[in-house]
Amino acid sequence: MRRFDGRVVMVTGAARGIGLGIVERLTSEGAAVAVADLDIEAGRAVAERLTGEGRKAVAVTCDVTSPESVAATVGEVVERLGRPDVLVNNAGGGLSLPDFDELTTGDWHRQLDVTLMGAVHCVQAALPHLSASPYGGAVVSVGSINGLAPFGSLAYSAGKAGLVNLTQNLAARYARRGVRFNVVTPGTTRTRAWDDQPDALERIEPTIPLGRIGRPADIAAAVAFLASDDAAWITGVTLPVDGGALLGAGRAFQNTDGEGAAAHGG
Numbered sequence: 371m372r373r374f375d376g377r378v379v380m381v382t383g384a385a386r387g388i389g390l391g392i393v394e395r396l397t398s399e400g401a402a403v404a405v406a407d408l409d410i411e412a413g414r415a416v417a418e419r420l421t422g423e424g425r426k427a428v429a430v431t432c433d434v435t436s437p438e439s440v441a442a443t444v445g446e447v448v449e450r451l452g453r454p455d456v457l458v459n460n461a462g463g464g465l466s467l468p469d470f471d472e473l474t475t476g477d478w479h480r481q482l483d484v485t486l487m488g489a490v491h492c493v494q495a496a497l498p499h500l501s502a503s504p505y506g507g508a509v510v511s512v513g514s515i516n517g518l519a520p521f522g523s524l525a526y527s528a529g530k531a532g533l534v535n536l537t538q539n540l541a542a543r544y545a546r547r548g549v550r551f552n553v554v555t556p557g558t559t560r561t562r563a564w565d566d567q568p569d570a571l572e573r574i575e576p577t578i579p580l581g582r583i584g585r586p587a588d589i590a591a592a593v594a595f596l597a598s599d600d601a602a603w604i605t606g607v608t609l610p611v612d613g614g615a616l617l618g619a620g621r622a623f624q625n626t627d628g629e630g631a632a633a634h635g636g
């Protein structure tokens with residue numbers, strides 16, 4: 371018996387990067403996964419490939435910034451796969467924005483809409499289904515170490531910090547309805563999100579105590595754990611998966627044989 375046999379999971383931002391890693395992991399453990407993404411073509415390619423490998427996946431269009439779009443997505447998931455037992459809030463990423471003193475109110479809204487409000491919309495739409503899950507519902511949100519320490523990207527980081535508090539409150543509020551809420555906070559992970567900063571990963575890598583940049587599979591393993599019955603008595607927690615980057619922002623490592631300080635985050 372695999373951990374997700376018989377379960378339906380909706381993963382947002384699932385067409386590539388960390389979301390795709392999560393889809394790979396959960397389908398390999400038996401889940402029927404809705405690949406929910408703005409980029410429906412990329413989502414379809416993922417679902418077709420996985421279906422060809424004998425796994426269960428469907429692609430659904432989703433814009434997490436729009437409550438109407440999210441409601442339609444959840445409706446489609448219910449119709450095509452059945453009620454979701456697990457929601458993974460992964461969509462998003464840092465927008466290319468100016469420094470704090472030049473950030474406009476519009477910039478803040480655009481970033482918070484995806485980073486924080488995206489999760490709010492998805493939880494609101496999925497909650498009636500999650501709380502009816504015979505397994506107990508689970509929500510795992512993908513935050514960032516940027517939400518836990520001052521690594522820069524202020525609007526993105528504030529949104530990710532908000533996700534942690536939102537998760538704690540939802541965990542407390544809905545525990546008796548049988549729904550668990552947890553956050554995984556990745557450190558720097560190799561995805562296209564870093565494509566526009568070609569030297570950044572090379573600069574950051576030597577400052578990571580465990581010696582390498584993260585892989586989507588590293589994050590997916592933690593998401594799968596928190597979504598599974600192995601975490602049945604865990605709710606409201608924040609689990610950093612960062613190669614040790616939060617250990618004094620690398621200071622302990624730098625005191626031994628590390629390189630100099632560098633901007634981290636993700």
Ligand SMILES: NC(=O)c1ccc[n+]([C@@H]2O[C@H](COP(=O)([O-])OP(=O)(O)OC[C@H]3O[C@@H](n4cnc5c(N)ncnc54)[C@H](O)[C@@H]3O)[C@@H](O)[C@H]2O)c1
Pocket residue numbers: 382383384385386387388389406407408409432433434435460461462463464484488512513514515555556557558559560561562563564635636
């Ligand atoms: N890569 C890192 O270093 C890193 C570190 C910490 C946290 N994270 C977080 O991990 C998550 C995934 O990041 P990634 O690096 O895999 O990014 P990515 O750019 O590789 O993939 C993001 C996916 O989300 C989709 N998406 C974007 N906006 C959307 C929307 N409004 N509605 C639905 N789908 C949308 C995109 O189409 C894309 O498929 C994000 O929440 C990001 O903040 C990433």
